Amino acid sequence: MQLPFGARAIDVELLDCAVTVAEPAGGEPIDVRSAAKAALDDPAAPALDELAEPDDTVAIVVTDVTRATPDGELVDLLLSTLQSAGVSRDQVTVVVGLGLHRPMTDAELETMLGEHANLAINHDPAETVGVGEVDGVTIECNRRVTEADLVLATGMVEPHQYAGFSGGGKTVAIGAGGESLIRYTHGPEMLSRPGVRLGRIEDNPFRAAVDAAGELCGLDFCVNVTHGPAGILDVAAGKPRAVVRGLADSARDALSVEVEDEYDAVLAGVGAPKDANLYQTTRAATYVALGAKTPLRAGGRIVIPAALSEGAGEGTGERRFYKWLSEAESAEELYERMRSGYEPGAQRAFVVARALREHDVYITNSEASEVVDDCLMHARDRVEDAIEPGSDVLVVPDGLNTLLV
Numbered sequence: 001m002q003l004p005f006g007a008r009a010i011d012v013e014l015l016d017c018a019v020t021v022a023e024p025a026g027g028e029p030i031d032v033r034s035a036a037k038a039a040l041d042d043p044a045a046p047a048l049d050e051l052a053e054p055d056d057t058v059a060i061v062v063t064d065v066t067r068a069t070p071d072g073e074l075v076d077l078l079l080s081t082l083q084s085a086g087v088s089r090d091q092v093t094v095v096v097g098l099g100l101h102r103p104m105t106d107a108e109l110e111t112m113l114g115e116h117a118n119l120a121i122n123h124d125p126a127e128t129v130g131v132g133e134v135d136g137v138t139i140e141c142n143r144r145v146t147e148a149d150l151v152l153a154t155g156m157v158e159p160h161q162y163a164g165f166s167g168g169g170k171t172v173a174i175g176a177g178g179e180s181l182i183r184y185t186h187g188p189e190m191l192s193r194p195g196v197r198l199g200r201i202e203d204n205p206f207r208a209a210v211d212a213a214g215e216l217c218g219l220d221f222c223v224n225v226t227h228g229p230a231g232i233l234d235v236a237a238g239k240p241r242a243v244v245r246g247l248a249d250s251a252r253d254a255l256s257v258e259v260e261d262e263y264d265a266v267l268a269g270v271g272a273p274k275d276a277n278l279y280q281t282t283r284a285a286t287y288v289a290l291g292a293k294t295p296l297r298a299g300g301r302i303v304i305p306a307a308l309s310e311g312a313g314e315g316t317g318e319r320r321f322y323k324w325l326s327e328a329e330s331a332e333e334l335y336e337r338m339r340s341g342y343e344p345g346a347q348r349a350f351v352v353a354r355a356l357r358e359h360d361v362y363i364t365n366s367e368a369s370e371v372v373d374d375c376l377m378h379a380r381d382r383v384e385d386a387i388e389p390g391s392d393v394l395v396v397p398d399g400l401n402t403l404l405v
Helices: 032-041 071-084 106-119 143-147 179-185 205-216 240-255 278-290 316-326 331-338 347-356 369-374
Strands: 002-005 008-011 018-021 058-062 092-096 120-122 128-134 137-142 150-156 219-228 231-238 263-268 296-305 361-364 378-380 392-396
Touching: 032 071, 032 219, 032 231, 058 071, 058 143, 071 092, 071 106, 071 150, 071 219, 092 106, 092 143, 106 120, 128 143, 128 205, 137 143, 137 179, 137 205, 179 205, 205 240, 219 240, 231 240, 263 278, 278 296, 278 316, 278 347, 278 361, 316 331, 316 347, 316 369, 331 347, 347 361, 369 378
Parallel strands: 018 392, 058 092, 058 150, 092 120, 150 219, 263 296, 263 392, 296 361, 361 378
Antiparallel strands: 002 008, 128 137, 219 231
C-alpha cells in the first residue's frame, strides 16, 4: 500500500499483519474556480458586491502554509468581485492569518497568491488592538484588519480537534488575533469541556468563542472550502457561521467512516503540508486517540510516517510545544503539570500528553528522529519497524481528513 509522505507517497508492506483500511467515501472533486464563483454569486448572506462601497478599504485574511486552501484562486475571485463593486486593487490588503505559526516566506507567498503576493503582509501578534470581550476575555485583532471598512476571509473547513471544524471566524479571530484569545480557547479549562471535540460544532464552547470573536474583529463575509482525499469537495460563501455549518455537513458526508472493531495499531497518513513539522503531524495521533471513536485496544499504538523537514516547527507555538514535551519526564507528569496552565501555542503539547497517557506514538521515515525521541514519542526508520508482526492494524490513509465514528 501507499501512504502520503511530504509531497509524494511511500510504499508500506505489512505482510505479517491483518490490515483493515478506513477510507471515507471521499466525495467528488470540484473545479475550485467555477465552484467558488458560483458560491460568490449565490452566497449565504447579502452578496459581496452589495456589501462593498467604492471608497472602502478592504482586508482579506487568508490561511497560511499549514492549510491546503486554494487561497490564490479565492483571493483572485474576491478581488474581481470587489472590482465589479468599484473597489480597486490598491484599496485591498491581504493579511496572512498566522496565529502563532511562523511567517510565510516571500517565495511561499508568491506560490500561494501569484500576482497578488505583493498585497500580502504576515500577521504580527504584536500589532493588534483590542476590539471587545468574549467570556470576559479581551479580543485583539490585527490593526490593518480593524482599520478596514470591509473584512473578508478565506478558510478551510476541515476536522479540527477543538473547534469541531476549522474555518469561518477562526481564520480572523485566531489567525489575525492576539495571544489572549488563543490563551483562553486553547487553555486546559476550555479543552477539558465536554463539547470541545473533533467534528462537533453545535454546543461547542470553543467554536462559539471564536465565532463571537470573529464578529468582534469585523468579519463581514467569507469564502471557504472543504476537502477530502479526492481534493477540494465544496465551496461556500457568505456569513461565516452559515458557511461553516454548510461545509461541515459536506465534510461529514465525505469523510466519516464507521469503525466497530479495536486494533493493536493505527497507521495514519498525513503528507504535505502538515507533515513538515511535528506540531502539525501530531494532529493525526490526537484525532485517532481523542476523536469520537477511539479504534485502539488498551496499549495500542499510533504510527505516522512524516517528513518533518522543519523538525518540531519554527513558529512561537511550535517552539513552546517542543519545550514542554522535550523537558517532560513522562506523559502523565506533563499532563498533570500543564493542567495548571501554559502559554498559547503549547496546547498541542497538552493534548499530545493526554493521548500519550494511553497510547504510544511512533513517527517513522522522518528527517528529525532526535526531535521525535525528545518529545516522548518513538522514532523509527520505517513504518514496518514500528508495527509488531501479527498485529491487527487499521490503516487511515488520510489521518487528518477521516472522521472515525
